[in-house]
Amino acid sequence: MTGQPQAVIVRVDVGTQALGAAMHNANTGRVPVLIFAGLCPYTENGELPGSRTEYQHWLQDAPDQRAIVRQYCRYVGELRSARTTKDTVARAFQFATSDPKGPVYLVGAREVMAETTTESYALESQRISPIQPSALPQEAVETIAKALVQAKSPLIITGYSGRNHACPSQLVKLAETIPGLRVHDTGGCDMCFPFSHRSSLGFRLSFDQVTTEADVILVLDCDVPWIPTRNRPRDDARIYHVDIDPLNATIGAFFFPADGRWRADSYTALLQLNAHLATSANLKEALHNPIYVQRWKELQEQHSKRLASFDKLNSLPSHESLNIHHVGAAIKSAVPPETNYVVEAATCSMNVADQLRVDIPGSWLNSGGAGLGWSGGAALGVKLALDGISRPNFICQIVGDGTYLFSVPSSVHWVAARYGIPVLTIILNNRGWTAPRRSLELCQPSEQALKATNREMHISLDPAPDYCGIAKAAAGSSFGGLTSGLFTGRASTAGELADVLKEAVRCVKKGRGAVVEAVLNIGEMGEEKGVDC
Secondary structure (H helix, E strand, O other): OOOOOEEEEEOHHHHHHHOOHHHHHHHHOOOOEEEEEEEOOOOOOOOOOOOOOOOHHHHOOOOOHHHHOHHHOOEEEEEOOHHHHHHHHHHHHHHHHOOOOOEEEEEEEHHHHOOOOOOOOOOOHHHOOOOOOOOOOHHHHHHHHHHHHHOOOEEEEEOOHHHOOOHHHHHHHHHHHOOOOEEEEOOOOEOOOOOOOOOEEEEOOOOOHHHHOOOEEEEEOOOOOOOHHHHOOOOOOEEEEEEOOOOOOOOOOOOOOOOEEEEOOHHHHHHHHHHHHHHOHHHHHHOOOHHHHHHHHHHHHHHHHHHHHHHHHHOOOOOOEEOHHHHHHHHHHHOOOOOEEEEEOHHHHHHHHHHHOOOOOOOEEOOOOOOOOOHHHHHHHHHHHHHHOOOOOOEEEEEEHHHHHHOOHHHHHHHHHHHOOOOEEEEEEOOEOOHHHHHHHHHOOOHHHHHOOOOOOOOEOOOOOOHHHHHHHHHOOOOOOOOOOOEEEEEOEHHHHHHHHHHHHHHHHOOOOEEEEEEEOEOOOOOEOOOOO
């Protein structure tokens, strides 16, 4: 949220393993974080300060502790003496904060931690800065700009360019300079382009058919622009790829074709493209063609139809059972306009995005990875980070029922209550893990597979745990020293949800955390009842 690197301390090999999916998420989500773990003491008989003194010092002496996380890290290193500790930490931070950003991992034995030194020294921070952003070569700027202007159906596919909060405005400028240019988000981890803009195609996880229609595609900071078996681009489409890591070095198989591929910072590249379009006489003349006026008008018509279709899905009488579309719209209506959303809604994420319709850079956060259970702790971290820079900081975590359980909610709510970190948590109860069913339907669309119930597939969470009870018990009777504890509420109809959300939002604004369970009307086959999707 702030772009500043974070630091985590864990205990030797077992603490490192406890990081689990968080390492995957930090790697694929390009999160700058330094992780430090101790190593077991390497002396046994008191030869040095810090020598082994406890039973587990033998058990936790792994042959290669760094190997546990090496493949997910930009750098792994070891603190070997007090004299070089600052240098090693500084080098690790350089890797963490240089694009592509990501986790770094340092270890150090207890003997090193116990080492004494009388020598004091400081590093010149301005001389150990990260690598500065790289730009496109001028030839690439001219090639991409010309192709986008001359295209009949130009498309930009992005995934995480919005991590830099200055990027969305430059994308808007580009889209408005080339009327008819559309922007499609296939990552959903950041607010890359304002939803309300007529050029926006919203967020879909790489399978929207728009990629099959475009004649020119610019892939901008995106891991998976399309899925070849589902929505491969036209054979005659020209494709250009600009990314801080265009070969995706940490992904084993990555064979997306491109007519031009450049390693460059997306914000810098957008500045270059917009500057070139503003000064190129030939392109400016071409953009005066009346066809662009018509395309601009058509984009508004298409965008209005999309919004109307979403509005139709979210409309429910107060007595009706909930669907995900209404829940998303109800959240949008209840929370402050400047709310920051931390979203781990799994199979519901795209429908939630259709209803929240975020426009503010930095106001939507997803992990960028595939590890589940991250959003509970992340929501607390976002709140603390925004408090630290005095930004609007109403935080709404939207999480699926299964992913909520993965997040170790007892720890999350205890920490929130202990340190007074008020967050609104919305639990989407859809009776199970829907993602495995979607995978089965895509891979094995046989009649037998399609007829299996969630219970038969062992992905059912019915009967459901008492989610609010879990949260309430963990948070205790006092939230952040207040006389009241965590607010909890449960809703299964539109009317109930409106009332519960109103009170939950009021409590969070007053410094209390709140948890709301929204019970969706889901059948045994994982289908949403009463909604034609």
